[in-house]
Amino acid sequence: MSAYLFKLIPPRPDFAVTLSDKEKATMLEHAGYWGELASAGNTLAYGPVDDPSGGYGIGIVLADNLHDAERIRDGDPVLRSSIGFRTEIFPMRRLVTPSASYDPAG
Numbered sequence: 001m002s003a004y005l006f007k008l009i010p011p012r013p014d015f016a017v018t019l020s021d022k023e024k025a026t027m028l029e030h031a032g033y034w035g036e037l038a039s040a041g042n043t044l045a046y047g048p049v050d051d052p053s054g055g056y057g058i059g060i061v062l063a064d065n066l067h068d069a070e071r072i073r074d075g076d077p078v079l080r081s082s083i084g085f086r087t088e089i090f091p092m093r094r095l096v097t098p099s100a101s102y103d104p105a106g
Helices: 021-039 066-074
Strands: 002-007 044-047 054-064 086-091
Touching: 002 066, 021 044, 021 054, 054 066, 066 086
Parallel strands: none
Antiparallel strands: 002 054, 002 086, 044 054
C-alpha cells in the first residue's frame, strides 16, 4: 500500500467565501465522499487549507498504485462537476502515522 498527497485546487482563490448555492451543494457531496473514504480506511486525513494566497484542500490517500489513486480522485463529486476544480497527486516516499508506516520501497 502506498500513500498519495492530493491537492484539490478550487476554480478561484476566494472560492471558500464566494460559493454559489450549486457550489455549496456540490461541496456537501464532496465532504460526504471524503467522509466515506475515511470510514473505509482509504483516506488518513483530509481538509481545507487556509492559505493566504488562496485556499485549497488536501487529502492523504492510501492506494495500491497511482491508477487506484486516480480512480479515487475521479470519483470525487467536485471533479465530476463543471465547477472547475483540478487536482494534483503526489506519491509520498514514506508516510508514518501513529499506527503504521507506509513505504512503497519496502
